[in-house]
Amino acid sequence: MLKKLDQSIRTLNQQIDRNIMRGHASMKSRSQQMIQLFKHHQPVLTSIRENDRRNNRPSHQSSDILLNKEPVVHEEVTQDDTYLLLDGLLVTKDRLSSLKVKGDQWNVAVNVDTFPAITQKYVFKRCERCLNEDSTLFLFFPCGKCHKTDWYCLNCLTYGRITTCQTLYHLRVPARKIKSLETGFQFTSTLTPHQQQASDRLAKAIKTGERHLLIHAVCGAGKTEMLFHGINDALKSGKRVAVATPRQDVIKELLPRFQAVFTSVQIVCQYGGSDDNSKQAWLTLCTTHQLIRYKAAFDVLIIDEVDAFPYHHDQSLIKQSKRALKGTGTFIYLSATPRQALVKKRYPTCFVPVRYHGHPLPVPEAYFTRFKNTPLPRNIKEAIIHQRENNRQLLLFVATIKQANTLLPYLQTTFKNLTIEAVHASSDERKQHIDQFRLTTIDVLVTTTILERGVTFPSVDVFVLQADHDVFDEAALVQIAGRAGRSKNDPTGSVHFYFETYTKAIRKAIKAIKQMNALGEKL
Amino acid sequence: MKCLNCLTELDTLVSWQSIGQKNSLAYCADCQPKLEIITGTICPDCGRGMPTRERCGDCQERVTKILSYNRSLYHYNDACKQLLALCKYRYHYHALTPLKQEIHQGFLQQYCQLKKVTLVPIPLSTERMEERLFNQATLIASMINRPMLPLLHKHHTDKQAHKSRKERLDTVNPFFLKEGQVLPKGPIVLIDDVYTTGTTIHHAANVLHHAGITEIYSFTLAR
Numbered sequence: 001m002l003k004k005l006d007q008s009i010r011t012l013n014q015q016i017d018r019n020i021m022r023g024h025a026s027m028k029s030r031s032q033q034m035i036q037l038f039k040h041h042q043p044v045l046t047s048i049r050e051n052d053r054r055n056n057r058p059s060h061q062s063s064d065i066l067l068n069k070e071p072v073v074h075e076e077v078t079q080d081d082t083y084l085l086l087d088g089l090l091v092t093k094d095r096l097s098s099l100k101v102k103g104d105q106w107n108v109a110v111n112v113d114t115f116p117a118i119t120q121k122y123v124f125k126r127c128e129r130c131l132n133e134d135s136t137l138f139l140f141f142p143c144g145k146c147h148k149t150d151w152y153c154l155n156c157l158t159y160g161r162i163t164t165c166q167t168l169y170h171l172r173v174p175a176r177k178i179k180s181l182e183t184g185f186q187f188t189s190t191l192t193p194h195q196q197q198a199s200d201r202l203a204k205a206i207k208t209g210e211r212h213l214l215i216h217a218v219c220g221a222g223k224t225e226m227l228f229h230g231i232n233d234a235l236k237s238g239k240r241v242a243v244a245t246p247r248q249d250v251i252k253e254l255l256p257r258f259q260a261v262f263t264s265v266q267i268v269c270q271y272g273g274s275d276d277n278s279k280q281a282w283l284t285l286c287t288t289h290q291l292i293r294y295k296a297a298f299d300v301l302i303i304d305e306v307d308a309f310p311y312h313h314d315q316s317l318i319k320q321s322k323r324a325l326k327g328t329g330t331f332i333y334l335s336a337t338p339r340q341a342l343v344k345k346r347y348p349t350c351f352v353p354v355r356y357h358g359h360p361l362p363v364p365e366a367y368f369t370r371f372k373n374t375p376l377p378r379n380i381k382e383a384i385i386h387q388r389e390n391n392r393q394l395l396l397f398v399a400t401i402k403q404a405n406t407l408l409p410y411l412q413t414t415f416k417n418l419t420i421e422a423v424h425a426s427s428d429e430r431k432q433h434i435d436q437f438r439l440t441t442i443d444v445l446v447t448t449t450i451l452e453r454g455v456t457f458p459s460v461d462v463f464v465l466q467a468d469h470d471v472f473d474e475a476a477l478v479q480i481a482g483r484a485g486r487s488k489n490d491p492t493g494s495v496h497f498y499f500e501t502y503t504k505a506i507r508k509a510i511k512a513i514k515q516m517n518a519l520g521e522k523l
Numbered sequence: 524m525k526c527l528n529c530l531t532e533l534d535t536l537v538s539w540q541s542i543g544q545k546n547s548l549a550y551c552a553d554c555q556p557k558l559e560i561i562t563g564t565i566c567p568d569c570g571r572g573m574p575t576r577e578r579c580g581d582c583q584e585r586v587t588k589i590l591s592y593n594r595s596l597y598h599y600n601d602a603c604k605q606l607l608a609l610c611k612y613r614y615h616y617h618a619l620t621p622l623k624q625e626i627h628q629g630f631l632q633q634y635c636q637l638k639k640v641t642l643v644p645i646p647l648s649t650e651r652m653e654e655r656l657f658n659q660a661t662l663i664a665s666m667i668n669r670p671m672l673p674l675l676h677k678h679h680t681d682k683q684a685h686k687s688r689k690e691r692l693d694t695v696n697p698f699f700l701k702e703g704q705v706l707p708k709g710p711i712v713l714i715d716d717v718y719t720t721g722t723t724i725h726h727a728a729n730v731l732h733h734a735g736i737t738e739i740y741s742f743t744l745a746r
């Protein structure tokens with residue numbers, strides 16, 4: 001049998017070579033000849049495929065072109081999806097052995113690169129998993145296995161300890177062919193001209209494989225809607241897409257929206273404590289922290305709210321996201337308030353200065369207020385009384401958890417007829433209160449910066465107490481002001497900043513909002 | 524310097540003293556574990572905090588009296604559980620380092636009357652050791668300024684935490700003496716992270732007792 005195959009290959013090659021000699025040497029004609037020849041030599045095809053598996057490398061020139069033109073052999077070269085999705089995973093030994101159990105074709109399908117988990121150059125250490133290079137975040141300990149002094153990385157301890165004597169494994173699964181994904185795209189709502197423009201720009205960047213694109217869209221511009229078409233195209237052309245954001249709340253809000261649009265795509269949603277963290281998919285929604293699991297895994301990486309804490313000032317997070325993207329992949333940054341560091345990179349930028357409903361952003365009014373003697377100064381009390389005359393709910397931003405806790409009982413006793421609650425990062429009823437506020441059963445919600453972005457309430461006014469506090473930087477203030485006037489039915493809203501010192505952040509935030517409004521008017 | 528748990532930068536005052544103690548590790552105000560030191564009346568056998576100075580229910584049931592008594596430093600409250608989990612299950616070797624001084628002082632307070640004392644940490648099985656890469660009992664023992672001698676070995680058993688009290692009491696002794704060790708003359712204090720039912724400590728004490736050691740105490744971080 002083998003002999004027979006061998007012989008037919010030889011005759012095949014000879015025939016091709018003869019043809020080339022005759023002058024039909026171009027790639028295309030060669031493959032076409034192959035097709036012609038294969039039709040008469042079925043056994044040869046299988047043998048070539050065997051070879052491919054063995055060498056773990058497709059002979060693209062023959063079989064791939066063949067596949068596009070010959071539906072007859074389509075199902076023969078299949079590659080297991082489970083393996084394909086392992087591409088780009090960065091794992092430790094335990095995880096590797098648990099993955100290996102998955103199938104008997106492991107050795108054939110998956111290439112594994114190994115490297116030490118912590119590398120050292122002179123005195124500088126680097127954790128190869130989280131890419132942390134801060135020497136104060138490496139601690140030594142006497143290793144009970146190799147009986148040497150080992151180091152472990154404190155930066156990524158949450159994801160399992162990484163020590164000097166460990167090895168990391170990078171899985172690579174080269175795709176045999178481009179796999180077009182059936183997306184079940186269900187997105188019918190029409191985009192505004194501005195959204196459409198940004199959407200087209202994004203789709204173009206993905207299609208042509210641009211490296212970077214910044215979409216600078218004001219709060220309430222409808223950023224998420226601009227993504228869908230581009231992502232759909234990418235998935236259809238066999239690209240793997242990740243949407244990442246620094247905030248867990250944001251990613252949880254995005255998931256149902258994506259599920260409604262991509263009805264036949266399995267979406268994994270990864271964040272600290274999610275059940276999906278060990279899964280892989282063609283469309284991944286995750287917090288930027290979760291990108292630690294990947295190396296050269298995605299073709300498109302969209303980072304939403306790129307200016308949010310802690311992404312912008314955690315160098316290792318930035319490095320991790322760069323690593324998660326393939327060398328040929330496309331970075332899309334989304335932001336309403338891009339930081340200077342990002343703006344300075346001068347990436348191609350797409351501005352969307354108008355909200356989806358076309359109305360300008362509410363411009364904040366700043367009031368000098370003394371907070372020394374009381375948690376609730378008189379002018380704020382009056383402003384709240386005045387605010388209650390309209391139908392909007394009120395979001396009261398405070399700087400610290402402590403302040404939220406002292407202000408709440410004070411407000412509750414002052415305004416006995418109102419339902420007032422407080423939320424902050426460590427409050428147990430956080431989700432419950434936010435839901436209640438959304439259902440308008442709560443009138444006034446006191447909050448720390450956790451509600452600064454990502455969450456949308458249709459009709460609110462926003463007051464910021466102690467807007468001169470350090471936590472309220474320019475980006476935070478712009479984002480907070482962007483909570484007001486989100487709905488089409490109530491596109492205005494008042495934003496008040498109460499301050500003791502007129503900080504640079506307040507000045508710049510107001511200026512930035514006015515600038516965006518001016519830009520929007522021009523269009 | 525950064526907090527050992529949340530990694531936020533700690534604003535420490537740079538003084539002559541702080542330069543002297545290099546690499547001092549600490550927790551920030553938010554992450555500082557809220558540990559309670561056991562004070563007042565305790566069970567004379569196991570060192571548990573009690574309303575009166577009499578033996579607790581667990582200790583009254585125990586018939587064998589090989590271990591002289593156990594003493595512990597902290598109440599085994601939620602904060603203490605969390606801290607030990609950070610050390611043992613998240614493999615954070617230095618999680619206990621900020622308590623070093625307190626542990627040393629706590630030991631001295633209980634056992635300063637003992638002369639020529641030797642510390643024997645409760646061992647880990649090889650399997651567990653390969654996973655964790657350090658023994659938390661050895662780690663605690665190393666914080667106490669007394670000679671330490673790892674006399675014991677341990678067979679691999681299922682995790683104690685998954686067992687009921689009855690099951691734990693019934694298990695066979697997993698410890699055995701290391702070969703070729705010269706036994707110390709003075710009293711021995713077994714060291715472990717936590718004393719729950721006391722089975723582990725009593726098993727270890729049994730082995731040492733059969734080897735011919737007469738005075739055996741134990742000291743654990745939590746009770």
Ligand SMILES: [Zn+2]
Nearest residue numbers: 127130153156
């Ligand atoms: Zn690391």
Ligand SMILES: [Zn+2]
Nearest residue numbers: 526529551554
């Ligand atoms: Zn901390």
Ligand SMILES: [Zn+2]
Nearest residue numbers: 566569579582
């Ligand atoms: Zn007792």
